Amino acid sequence: MSEPPRFDRGHTDDLMSFLTVSPSPYHAVANAAARLEKAGFRQVVETDAWDGTSGGKYVLRGGAIVAWYVPEGAAPHTPFRIVGAHTDSPNLRVKPLPDTGAHGWRQIAVEIYGGPLLNSWLDRDLGIAGRLTLRDGSTRLVNVGRPLLRVPQLAIHLDRAVNSDGLKLDKQRHLQPVWGLGHDVRDGDLIAFLEEESGIPAGEVTGWDLMTHSVEPPAYLGRDQELVAGPRMDNLLSVHAATAALTAVAAGDHDLPYIPVLAAFDHEENGSQSDTGADGPLLGTVLERSVLARGGSYEDRARAFAGTVCLSSDTGHAVHPNYAERHDPTHHPRVNGGPILKVNVNNRYATDGTGRAVFAAACEKAGVPFQSFVSNNSMPCGTTIGPITAARHGIRTVDIGVAILSMHSARELCGDADPHLLANALVAFLEG
Numbered sequence: 008m009s010e011p012p013r014f015d016r017g018h019t020d021d022l023m024s025f026l027t028v029s030p031s032p033y034h035a036v037a038n039a040a041a042r043l044e045k046a047g048f049r050q051v052v053e054t055d056a057w058d059g060t061s062g063g064k065y066v067l068r069g070g071a072i073v074a075w076y077v078p079e080g081a082a083p084h085t086p087f088r089i090v091g092a093h094t095d096s097p098n099l100r101v102k103p104l105p106d107t108g109a110h111g112w113r114q115i116a117v118e119i120y121g122g123p124l125l126n127s128w129l130d131r132d133l134g135i136a137g138r139l140t141l142r143d144g145s146t147r148l149v150n151v152g153r154p155l156l157r158v159p160q161l162a163i164h165l166d167r168a169v170n171s172d173g174l175k176l177d178k179q180r181h182l183q184p185v186w187g188l189g190h191d192v193r194d195g196d197l198i199a200f201l202e203e204e205s206g207i208p209a210g211e212v213t214g215w216d217l218m219t220h221s222v223e224p225p226a227y228l229g230r231d232q233e234l235v236a237g238p239r240m241d242n243l244l245s246v247h248a249a250t251a252a253l254t255a256v257a258a259g260d261h262d263l264p265y266i267p268v269l270a271a272f273d274h275e276e277n278g279s280q281s282d283t284g285a286d287g288p289l290l291g292t293v294l295e296r297s298v299l300a301r302g303g304s305y306e307d308r309a310r311a312f313a314g315t316v317c318l319s320s321d322t323g324h325a326v327h328p329n330y331a332e333r334h335d336p337t338h339h340p341r342v343n344g345g346p347i348l349k350v351n352v353n354n355r356y357a358t359d360g361t362g363r364a365v366f367a368a369a370c371e372k373a374g375v376p377f378q379s380f381v382s383n384n385s386m387p388c389g390t391t392i393g394p395i396t397a398a399r400h401g402i403r404t405v406d407i408g409v410a411i412l413s414m415h416s417a418r419e420l421c422g423d424a425d426p427h428l429l430a431n432a433l434v435a436f437l438e439g
Contacts, residue, residue: 014431022247091396136218158183
């Protein structure tokens with residue numbers, strides 16, 4: 008049996024810290040930006056004129072971030088190497104009129120975001136995080152990271168068939184969390200509470216984008232602690248790895264033949280159709296402006312895009328020991344087996360043979376093993392930002408990721424080695 012690939016446990020420790028402080032897409036991009044700033048990148052504002060100087064730059068918009076590093080002497084037609092990911096995860100999000108309740112319970116009205124495993128949100132201590140918008144149009148991040156909410160499950164005494172017939176949850180009636188007691192439900196209670204928590208004067212918050220999150224921190228798990236349990240691995244694991252890879256490549260800057268790029272989008276879990284989603288214009292606009300700022304023409308843009316490759320990095324399914332029949336019988340990705348290459352001939356993933364060769368070369372250069380994933384022919388296949396990126400921008404795109412269990416749960420499971428193996432492969436890819 009071959010030896011397992013070497014990895015740095017410190018990278019996984021850092022991932023766990025990143026997950027903890029990134030309970031919303033807005034926090035995730037703010038934390039990624041802070042790491043980029045520490046590495047010498049600087050933020051550029053979309054409404055300002057851009058210059059063509061070399062170095063690291065990034066654009067921050069809502070829950071999305073696009074960062075790129077221009078090597079010294081890069082030509083206007085220099086192609087890009089892009090790692091694409093997404094910052095959002097399925098969860099329960101606060102409605103415009105949050106304050107509700109019944110029968111002496113004070114509750115928060117929530118809406119289902121994406122496709123969460125609903126049962127994983129029951130009987131779990133939840134906090135609230137997100138973005139508050141003030142009267143002057145400025146925004147403030149908020150994170151109540153202590154136990155604040157809970158969606159209580161119905162006791163088995165009142166649902167005797169739950170273990171035989173299965174749990175049935177009505178998304179409207181059964182998932183509204185409780186957060187206190189009282190018959191007098193007052194409009195504005197939650198926002199007033201968050202203003203106080205954030206040190207914002209009363210009545211200053213006029214808009215909000217808020218969501219719940221599990222406050223249980225990530226943890227190593229198992230006899231040999233070779234597993235990691237934590238929230239939002241889909242897909243902050245990829246955002247973290249891509250940020251680490253981009254900063255590492257920028258620090259080296261050894262005659263890079265490509266311009267390395269990180270593109271972390273919001274709203275992948277509900278179709279990517281927004282100004283911060285992969286199906287919006289953000290990435291294409293940033294890349295084109297980079298070309299033009301370096302004195303390029305439309306012809307230079309076309310040449311740059313034609314030579315560009317994107318790795319769409321998202322989590323995928325490891326073979327489940329209790330449900331192996333749900334997987335393809337000849338493709339069984341395992342945790343700590345290295346990143347996975349996702350393939351679907353109906354273009355639910357964007358990988359083709361030439362893309363596989365690009366990723367295989369990067370993994371070989373990095374000394375990282377990789378695995379192949381396809382869905383069981385009898386099961387519908389999920390999708391990613393990969394096909395969207397390829398179709399919207401005409402960019403060769405390859406779908407990859409890390410194999411996990413419990414995808415879309417409030418708490419997912421991966422191997423302790425895979426996050427760093429992914430990051431190493433991304434470094435080799437970005438270096439070209």
